[in-house]
Amino acid sequence: MKAIELEKAYEPKSFEDRIYNEWESKGYFKPASDEASPVHEQYKCQCADCNKKTNTYSVVIPPPNVTGVLHMGHGLNNTLQDIVVRYHRMKGDNTLWLTGTDHAGIATQNVVERQLKKEGKTRFDLGREKLVERTWEVTHQHHDIIVKQQKKLGNSTDWDRERFTYDEGLSAAVRDVFVTLYERGLMYKGKRLVNWCPRCGTALADDEVDHEDTPGAMYHLYYEYADGSGKIEVATTRPETFFGDTAVAVNPNDDRYKALVGKMLKLPLTGKEIPIIADEYVDMEFGTGMVKITPAHDPNDWEVGLRHNLEVINLLTPDGRMNENVPEKYRGLKPEQARALVIEDLTAAGLFKGEEKIVHAVGKCYRCKTVVEPYLSDQWFVKMKPMAEKALESWRKGELVFYPKKWENTYSHWMENIRDWCVSRQIWWGHRIPVWYCECGETICSRTDPVCCPKCGSKNIEQDPDVLDTWFSSWLWPFSTLGWPQETEDLANFYPTQALLTAYDIIPFWVCRMIMAGLEFTGKAPFHDIYIHGLVRDKQGRKMSKSLGNGMDPLEIIDMYGADALKFTLGFMCAQGQDVLIDKDSFKLGSRFCNKVWNASRYLLGNLEGRNLVPLTDADLTELDKWIYSRLNHAVKTVREALEGYRYNDAASALMEFFWNEFCDWYVEATKINFKNGDDKEKDRQATVLMDILEESIRLLHPYLPFVTEEIYGKLPLAELVATRNASNKIITTSTYNGMLINAPYPEFSEARQNAEVEARFEALKELIGKVRATKVDCGIDPAIKINIAIKIEKGSAAEVAREKVEMIQLLGGVAKVDFVDAKPASSIGAVGAGFEVFVLVDESINKEQLMTRFQKAIEKEQGYARMSENKLNGNFAQHAPANLVQEERDRLAESQRKIKTLEGYLAELK
Incomplete structure (x- = not known):
């Protein structure tokens, strides 16, 4: 086999747009039930077999205002949806992520009126019809910008199903709902005190x-x-x-x-x-x-x-x-x-x-x-109490589940204290209220435009000049976007949706109302899972705003680091029930991880020169191989459970821990022994396992790093891997997929791959090597210098693995020689672990006097740091500084105190 080349440097700009266009053009964003989906035939096969019935997973995007620009809050919300949607698509669920935009009545009309003001005009100079025409023009211009932004983020939404709250279908749904509420006695007009904005009028x-x-x-x-x-x-x-x-x-x-x-x-x-x-x-x-x-x-x-x-x-x-x-x-x-x-x-x-x-x-x-x-005026109101009672009952029956649960209190409090909703707005952009008045005093509320008064026959009827609150169309979003009130195939397939992901600041505006509307007009709650994420704030905990100058443009971050870096960072930092505190430097975390995935893949693919992938069974796996498969299996379980529970940061942490630490830093490094000392058969065996682990890891990472993993996946020797798995009856993994990664099967947990005994042995080995590395750092020994160590092992402990893995200890610990002893050697620095003590020998390779002097200086330096921290924490700083800065100072003090204790112990052992 030839070596497979990846570009030397990770350059997301070179492939992100290309990959996105390929996903979209080939129909990968479509649900499997669509004939245009690349996996439609597979879906039909499953649907024909009742034992393999495909689950459905549908999500509707909270529609951004059509005249807005996506900010980092949108970036977070879109990222979290994309992660969970990609996960369910790879699970094999019939997955739909439906996108769209909101006509945003007041906000959009304000954009146009500001333009008119610069021209020295008002909306009354144009008149209603001309203003609406001009607003449509602005809407189309801004819509294209938002779509471009969402695509740059990597949103895997079905663009052919995109909806707009003012499109023809949704307008019909809005009108039907208004008339239905009127007929049911839940819509009324009255002269009441309302909140009035003098500027918006x-x-x-x-x-x-x-x-x-x-x-x-x-x-x-x-x-x-x-x-x-x-x-x-x-x-x-x-x-x-x-x-x-x-x-x-x-x-x-x-x-x-x-x-x-x-x-x-x-x-x-x-x-x-x-x-x-x-x-x-x-x-x-x-x-x-x-x-x-x-x-x-x-x-x-x-x-x-x-x-x-x-x-x-x-x-x-x-x-x-x-x-x-x-x-x-x-x-x-x-x-x-x-x-x-x-x-x-x-x-x-x-x-x-x-x-x-x-x-x-x-x-x-x-x-x-x-x-x-x-302000006292005639307005249209919706009676909310009857609908709120239904929504509360649905929640009490468990039809609605909040993540995290604390938001249930907000939901129940708002529902129990709900007031009637004023839905009329005195603007021109929006859904016109479907009510006409006749001079005879008759009020006509109709699903179609009347031509005359049904009471007196007069054609001199006049429509109510007001429009409906923008939220009146948004509260229908989960079902109106699927074709309601028509009985469409999409409505049958994808309603109720499975999840809603949104920020906590619109729970009353939108979440509560959607639940009420869904129950009132379809008889079903519009979603089951309600994941409420925090807001994106700056490092000081302040809400991002233009006035503070602390806002961030997601596209600027993508230009700097790539979409995957943005997505992984936001997912990694999004803990349930907490706001996300970031600055531009925060995204270096995601960028470093993307680079690690790229460089590790490049190294492994580049070393396939002259190798053949071969069929393997469990009998062909070494203990090291069994350990990494067990850890991969553990990561699969952790990530799947976290994503099922919308614990995004837990899933991201598990991905980074496995790929960066366990796979790259431990397993890949340890396999260098086999490539150095093994024959061709052993090298082929090892290369096969590495490719197999890499391929499954890439599938595991995909929801968080969709672009870089897709680019790497397209370079993998998939045909050879599939052949080895078929020949070995899929002993190692269950994947035989060779299409694009976006629809590849997501890794599944397997009890057969879990190996607690091997994990315990290797955890002891990792701890031992880690103690050696840490001691070298504490002693200021150059990592390139190989030292001599001695190990005392507790009989019967997992640490006895060290006797069998001396070569691995030498390679990964930077060790020249390993001795096994029954007692602490003279002139040595010891560290204790589970079932072992490891000693760095202070022999001819290390100058004892210089080392003792170094320890003493390091102790004095850390004592100085500790005094500075103590003075700050005992002074005004602790009372007046932001809580996060005070905690950082406490952490610095604790770390200095830990280092002092460790170094004093080393110094005592050398005296």
Whole structure:
């Protein structure tokens, strides 16, 4: 056999795009049930045999906003989905990863309106139809960018099934759902207090408002009794809203004010009179125990107003300015401007007591961060409580499983305290509400556009101008994307989906609503596994943002290190229940591992010159071979169990530990003995085992390192390997696949390959060699210098393997000579392990005096480091530095203390 050449340097740019295009063009991203899939014939064969029924695994991607750009949060989410999807595809499951984008009503219209503003225009200059046309143009431009980004990440999604929340099919599903809810009495329109964004000019749902701690003030005002008998004190954070006060409330159990209930007050700066009422909403312990009630501008006041049938007075225009319901001098002002003027006028009237500075939660639009105003308007709402009860019951029955389980508390709390959902938005880009109004008073809610009023026959009907909240289409995503409400083949094959992978910040926005929609309209929960991952943050734990300048572009990282480096690093650092703290240097970890896989494969393939792969049975395997097969088998079990439980970091750690440490650093190095001393038959045998282990390892690594493993897999002598396995009845592995790696069978755990006895012996051998290596490092001995050692072995222990593996100890430990002794030799440095003691002999090859001097200097150096760490930890640093930096300092101190203890022990042994 000729040597197989890999390029000397690992250059992901030279093959990633080529490999991705080949995967896509040959249909490898399609589910096996598709005729266009390369494994469709195999799938049909399995489906024909009830004993080999193929499982289904389907996932829908959380659709990114079509006008957005993928950030590192998307990179993490896409990576985790791709890993688990590739794993299930290789398992042989009929796997579909369905992709798409969200039309993002407010965000996308804002992009267009910003463009218009630069042109000196508004949307009203264009009109509804022209604005929608222009928004479609922007949408198509941005969509192409997002698709390119996802492909660079390596997303193995079925692009032929790509969906858009505003495409024809999903629009039909949205309309059907709206009408169905209306027919079931779960959709209604009412004049209610809503969250209003003055900048976006639209209502927002409760969960679209971000509450941020903001500096402010509590202002204390006086209201005079109408009969002139005195005054009361009230406090508010928004004194400009008092023009909308229609009562002042006290608690009915407050003895201080019982006699005042029913008494009239004179509203400051106006001639209006309002009553004092009693309501248990009032906290007697807070402030004066008297609360101004402004039903149109506070959610709690709104509820009080309903209970007492109070007048509701709106003070704001849609763009957030004071309206005609305030005195003329305040009209047209923004609330903060009116506030300053109101305080000035109250002060002049002797009705302002003062203010106290506070920090309070202020609601802001989750899109543009403008302060959200409570605003009275006609809106469409969905009754959520009946659907939430079904969703809670589904979870209680075990139909939904959260990973990690702690998110169940968030889910249940939100569902149990759910409010009706305001779904109408006062913008033009989005699904138009399918409701028409006739001048006769008839309301028409229809799945098709009506041409006339069914009540009076008039053709003078007008459609509701509002559109639906973007999330109204997104909550249907798991089934609308598969063709619902039509009974499609995809819906039958892939719904319910098996898993949802998303970040915790959209549990109420999206996860909860999808569950409710799935149960309401299909009778089934839309997924079983719900994996909630953390957010990507910088090394200081801060959320990435443009303002902080700490954001990272996934494509920039891919350009620097390759997609595999990005994917492996994110998977390696993604622990359940934790945020991912990274910087650009973090991705060196993935890059180093990719290089290791490449260089190890290059070395093994390059050494096939003159070798023949031969059929082998278990009888042909050495103890070393049995050990590496057992460790590979253990890695297979660990990785599969971790991926089944969405423990991405555990799987990544197991992959690195096996391939880098056990396979490369131990097994491959140890086999050099056989290539050095063995005859051609032994060299062929050893080359066969190495190729077999490499091939299975590459399959094991593929979900985390799809590109580099595919490139290497295409170079492997697969035909020869298949021949050796067939001839040996597949004793070594079960793989006979010779297509592209993406659809190769994933390694399976085998009890027959597990060998606890051999593992115990080799763990003892690894520990012994590790002690020798560590002692050489501690002594400052050049690794290239071969030293003499002595070993004392406990009879009957696993460490007796050392007597049989002297040549391996010499090769891997950098040892010239090994003696077996019953007691510690003179002038030696010892280390203790399980069942053995190993001693580095301080003989003519090592200068004892120089070594003792070195130990003493090293001790003093580490003592200096330890003192510095102790001083930092005992000072202000521990109280004020970020927790991660404090822990790093503690770790440095512990390491210095460990080194000091070790070196003092060595020094004592030489005296």
